[in-house]
Every structure is written in structure tokens, then in C-alpha cells.
Amino acid sequence: MRLPKGFQFSQGSLQDYVDCARRFFLRYVQRLAWPAVESEPILESEHYAQLGEQFHKMIQQHLIGVPAEKISAMITAEELREWWENYLEYYRQQAMANQTQLFPEIILSAPIGNHRLMAKFDLISLQKDGSLVITDWKTARKPPQRIWLERRLQTRVYPYLLSKAGDFLNNNHPIYPEQIRMIYWFANFPDQPEVFSYDRKTMKADQERLEYLVEAIEMGDEKAFHLTDDKKHCQFCVYRSLCGRGIQASNLDTDEESVEDITSFDDRLDIDQIAEIEY
């Protein structure tokens, strides 16, 4: 399949492919804008997405030196205040200020197949003991199951890419998989972070899987991008009218796992989202 010029793989696009090859084709090959409702209730989903975005920005502000009290003073939503206080507590507990180096909102990219794989990290921290921790801030309303998280492409791509492309964050030394940990931290459940360690074997398996996926996409013709058999994915997919897979979007509350999927607003990363807007 000829992918559009400048296309780069991300965990979001690969997750789309794994969930439904057709969705990948429509979204990334045809670049088809299809503005149907993704999840109901629409106003609430929008509100949560905005709060999540604001929360990520507040953390970034804090990590680049804006005093916490200045940020706190601007919070107007109660939910956000709660998340923020949870975060500050976590920040103190982790003694983040004492860690060697913090790299918030960093993008890494490495070659894969005939393309590149890229990811935007909420935070990578280089610890005093030489280990590197990837932290992903999550604002999901329900904590997803560990097994579900473990299978997500995000959990596979992030540590892999850090090892492949993150040397410059490690004072130009190679990063061995064993040095890496990935933490999903939940603003609503601050005491239940999910931590994933990494090792050579897992990395090898990840590399094989990622290369396999990329190759399958690169080699497949249009027919290979078939509709998913798991119709649950269609409930939260904007293309359902195009595929004849239903009329209305499902309610976020009805599907525990999909909550996390939809509220990750930074996973469909592409170059246009990174580049700047001109006036």
C-alpha cells in the first residue's frame, strides 16, 4: 500500500490497524475526514477531552518552571483541581525535582520498514540511578485493566522507541531495555499507577511485532484492509456509516476499555499536529 507522502507510524495509527485494518486505511491512507460522533454523550466527551488537555498543559508548565501556586490559582473546574492536587502529591512523593533530568512533551522518532515510527511522550525522566522512566498522564474515568494496557500498542511502542531513539536523553549513551520503566499514572486514581518494566526479550518481541505490522501495511493492497470482525470497535468509530456498522455512537460508560482509547487525545500524532500555525 502506498502510504501518503510524509506518513509516519505512531502508536495511534498502529493501534488503529490492529483494531481494524479498514479504519487504518480510511484514516491514514485515504485521510478521510468523517465527522460523525465518536462517543456519547458528546458534550461530556468534549468536556473531558478539554480538561485532559488542560491538565497535560498544566503539568508541562509546572515542569518547565512555572510555580505550582500560579498554576493552581487559574483552575476553575473542580475535577481539574482534584487531578492537579493528586499530581502535586505524586510529584512530591516521587521527588521529581531531585531527579537528574526531566524531559516533558518530547517527540522521538526512528526508522521502521520504509517509514518512520514516532511518538510524543508526556514525560521522560532520567533517574539518578541511570534508569529512564516514561510517565504517561491519564485522565480516564475508570482505571483500565493491566492486561488491556499491556497489550496496547502504546505500551509496546514507547519503551521500544526510547531505547532506539533516546540516547541523547541519556547523555549520548545507549539505552538498554532494562533501564526503562513505563508508568501509566491516573489522575483519578493516583494510588493505582500501572508500572511496566522492560527487557531485551520484550524489546525483541516488540520489534518483531512492530516490523511485522508495518510490513503487513506496506505490502497489503486495498483488499487487505478489511473491516474488523470485532464489532465493538465500530461502536466508537466515526466511520460506522461508511461501513454500514450502525447509526449512533455508543456511550462511553458502557465500555470500560474503550474509555481510555478515546480519551487519549495525543495518540493520533501526525506531523501537522506538531507543526505550527501561522497567522
Place this chain on the structure above:
Amino acid sequence: MKLTPDQLHIIEISPGEKIFLEGAAGCGKTTVGVEWLLFLMAQGVPASSILLLVPQRTMAKPYLEAMQIPGVSAGGFVAAMTMGGMARRMVDLFWPLVADQAGFARPDLPPTFLTLETAQYYMAQIVTPLLSQGLLDSVVIDPNRLFSQIIDNLNKAAVVGFPYQEIGERLKGAWNGEPEQAHIYEDAQQCANHFRSFCLEHNLLDFSLQMEVFTRRLWHLPPCRDFLNHTYRHLLAENIEEDTPVAHDLLREWMPEFESALLIYDTDGGYRRFLGADPQSAYSLKEQCTSQACFTNSFVKTMPIEALENDLSEILNPESHKPAHRSENIPKNQSDPRTALAHGFFRYYPEMLDWIAGQVQELVQYGLPPGEIVILAPFLSDALRFSIMHRLEDLHIPCISQRPSRSLREEPVTQCLLTLAYLAHPEWKDSYPLSKFDVAYALMQAIGGMDLIRSQLLSEIVFHPRKNVPQLTSFSIINPAMQERITLQLGDKYETLRLWLEAYQQEPPQELDHFICRLFGEVLSQPEFGFHTNMKSGEVTANLIESIQKFRWVAGDQLVQAGKSTGLEYLEMVRQGVIAAQYLRSWETDINDAVLISPAYTYLISNRPIEVQFWLDIGSRGWFERLYQPLTHPYVLSRHWETGRPWTDAEEISASQDTLARLTQGLLRRCRQKVYLGLSILGEQGYEQHGPLLSAFQRLLQQWQTEGEM
């Protein structure tokens, strides 16, 4: 790609150098820029520590493309941005530190960034009452153009770097007409003052305020400065001559902090002057660099094109004419510019368009790829764009129009969606009384297979503005003969749509963007409806939704507090043309495979050399004259104009001549083989025309004819 020794020298120059690279278009400067960037990365410089600064986002394209290839080493990501983009990002990040001192009334609340559209909306809200008090009464232009010129003045003040309170004084000082007219500049100043106060009061930041807060406040604040210095250690600034004086000031101060830098300067640029570009101030950055280089050899032009450029420049602007490097040894037949020219002269405009389409067809038949052809006009109206594209499409030649943007409300898909929105909200009836034709047109778009005749028949019967409330009645009450004529299948779809709208009305009204989102997904894009499998309808709808959403996020709360419907206010603004709801047509053919139809300046800035150019309508004065903008002035509101000095007719003519000379030179430097000139005695509007570009070509051809006869 094989690089010349000069190019290689710059790329591999010792790290730590700050290089100023100048040269005309087509000399390989961007190639050097790309390779310099890749070389830095290959030396182990983290990509995320490199700042790629461009005056316009499109100019970053060659760099981003080069970094997307698999061969580029793994690592971070080069930050490509404009100074405006950086200003916005920094204000957003450091807002809690700057809001108070920048004079915002609610520093404890987050900022709201305005787009051009939402700025225009607020400007209309603020200025319209002032207009009814008699302000600007002698300026006879569309109020929307008036609003945008006041916004433009504020932007100029911000990017040129003078206090916005001086706009009126500067413009008035240059006024050379009737003294009693000079008050319009005081009025324009008053409008700008009101707008700025309103923004400060409500934490609204238009482009001008974003730039001012960044350059005048944040830039001097240690946390922001430290962040920038720490993040970006290397600089590549492309086409600095198209950037603004304030951007140059900032770079001047920033330069010592960078470990290495490459500044690229196009010696003939400055095409974005109307947006505040200042080549003179850009050139002053040369002194900041430790090493300077100048490229003179074009990789683009052929000998006849070079001769054409030279001769035309001599005619158009003899005073500032610098002869291009033409070797004395070139045989005369190789430097005859006529070999690089073709022309078609006609009486009527459509004849000229037919000729152009015919010539393009011939070129393509002879094997020239369509992507190597560009059709250029000084301005590209919708009508002109349509006429050319229509002709080329008839000939099965792929084409793409590179117009900066196009208004959504002109799209049938939008008209359909807005009509259905009015139908679903009977309470909006007074704002826009729907006609039967509106409904017929909407049904034709909405229902797959519905033609205009059937949709008109249907709307005649089912659409009743009862008691002034627009309503659709059921298909089932139509007589069977008519049902047959319309067809039961179409009737069935109509019923689905009608019932959906009826059900919507039973619930509390939703936001307009949510309404459209649902209508699209649940009805119009479903099988057998008009938007199903229609890529373009999805794109137009998505753009419309985005425009409404941005408007709601910015103005929604205030409107709700004032008891107004955000959706209705949006529709009103679109109808009045305040919100143009412009968008870029991304579904069109890949630019590289199609004939490009573009306004001349847009093409110049896209920096894309091409084999063949068509210059449309060379008799038009549009090639020479500025747009009529009575409330603003790109030259007077620049750093090089002394306040109080009048702008005379002589200056206007000289500026226009200079502009035309630069424009034609810029175009020719991006042309490899041939220029086709299209002329019609009667222009697009039907008037006879004889502009300076035509005269210049007549002189040029005459000169060569005489030389040939001697």
C-alpha cells in the same frame, strides 16, 4: 543529490559557525539548509535542540520531508515553527507569569486565543456600533474589509514594533489627499483602541497581542528565556527576508546563545511585505554571523529565461536594474528571450482561457508532466479558478488550485447543512426565512439519487412555512401519483430525514456543531444518503464543524450570558460574511501530479521551480497595483517610513514598479523553460485593459525585432 563544492563547504563548515547564506531563488540555498540540518544530526546533535524558523509554515516542507525518510538517524524531532507560532506557544505556556503585567483584567483565568475568524467577529461586534455613530462614514467599502484592515493595522504595529497607539498618527501623517478625509485614520485608531481594550478586559489574544506579549514581555522574562535557550541550541532560519522586523530583533538578541546557526536570505525576496516582511532588517542580521556566503549560479534558469529576466527588469525598473550574470560569450541565438516566450492575444477573456487550456493540453500530450505547469494570475477569483479548472477537467488534465483558502459557505454541502439546521430550529425563523428553493437544494444534496426536478416537486408539497414556522410534512400524505413520480425509495429516505429532524426538535437544542456532527453521522452519511462515500462532503462538513466549534469555544460563554444562541449567532455571522469559514481543500489531487493554478504571490512563496509558467491576463493592472486598502498601508506602517512624511503619487508609482519588477523577476527565477503570456483586450470584468506588464512585453519584443532587423 550531488552537491557543489560551495554547498559542501557550507554544510561541513566547522561546528559552532553562524553562517549567513544569501543568493537568488534557484541557487540551491534550501538544498544546503536541508543538508546542513541532516549533517548536524548525523554529528550527534539532537534534532530536538534544532529550531527551524520559517516565515510561513509551507516553507518548512522540504525540511520536514527530508527528515521523514527512514535513512535519517533515530532521535528527537526538529521544531519547525513560525515566530507567530512560537509567540502563541510561549504565551500559552507562561501565561500565569505574564498575564498580570501584560495588563489583562483577569490574570487568574486562562487566555483565549483568537483565530483570524474570531478576531474578525469581535472586531465586528466592537466596530459596528461605532460605525452607526458615524465613525469612518466616508470610507465606502464592505464593512468586513474594514474590520480586517483594522486588524491588519494592529498586526503591523506588533510585527514592525511600534506602539499600536501610533497607527492613526502614522497613517494620517502620510495622507496626501483631501485634508478633511484625514480623520478616517483617527477613527481607525479609535476602533483599534476599543478592540485592544476589549481584548485586555476579556483575556482575548489576537495575533497582534500574542506577538506583543511575547516579544515585549515574555522574551525578557528569565523563565521563558531560559526555556528557549535551553531547548534550542541550533538555529536554521529560512527565508529570513520574508520575516518581520520584530522577528529579526529577537534573532539578533538570541544569536549569541546558539551554538551554530544558518540564516538563509533570498536576495530578491520580500514578497510578504503586505504582511510586514522586511528584507532590509533581515539583511542586517548578516553582521551577527561569523561566516558569510553568497550563491550566484542558478540551477533553474536556462539562458533565454535569464535573458528574459534581464531585459524585462531593465524595462520595468531601469534605476535599480542590476544585470544578471550574462556571459558575453553566449551566442546571440541562445540569449534571445523570445525563445523562452509564447503568447496568445485575444479580444475576449474566455478565448484566452481556451487558448491556455489548449496549450496545456498540447504540452501534456508532448510528455510534459502536468505537475511541471503553473497557471498564474495576480489575483485568483472563484470565477476564474472555476473557469480554468473546468476547461482542464474537460480535457482530463489533473489540476489543483492553490488559492490561500476558499469560503465554506459557497459549498453546496454547507448550504444543505445550514438549511437543515434552520429547519431543525424553528425558533430561528426570523433570522433567515427559508425559501422552497433552499429546501429543494438541500434535499437534492442530502438524499442520494435525488435530482433537482424531484427535489423541487417534493419541496413544493412538503415544505410549509406555517404560521411562519418552517416545517416539513410527511411523504405519506402526498397523492400516490406524485409519490410514484418522486419514487418511493427517495420518499423513504426523505421520511428518515424528516423524522430525524422532528425527533431532534423534541429534545432540548444542542450546540450547532454537535447537531451537524449527529446529522452527518446518523443520516446524511448513511447508505443511500447524499454524503455517503462522498469524500468531499466529509471534508467540508468537518471543516464547518471545526469553524463552529472554535467560535463556540471562544464566544460561547459570553453569548450564553447575553441570552443569545451561539449557533444562531454563528449562522448570522456567516451570512453577513463576518466569518468567512475558510478552509483549505485537502482532498484535491497531490500537488506534484497536477497543473497548479495559483495567485502569483502564493506561488512565489511556495518556492517551487517549475518547467512552464502561464501568466494570465498580462494586460491587467492587477499585476502592478496594490489592493485598494484605504485604512492601512504596508509601506507607511513599516520601519522605513518617517512619521509625518506624505506618501505621494510618485511614491505609489515607484513602489508599484518596484513590486512588478520583483514579482516578474521572482517568477522567472522559478521557471526552467518557457513562459506563456495570455492576453485579452477585454479583461475578466469586460473592460479594456493595458497595464504596465503588457507595455513592458511590447517594448521587449519590439527591441528584439529591431535588433533582428539591423
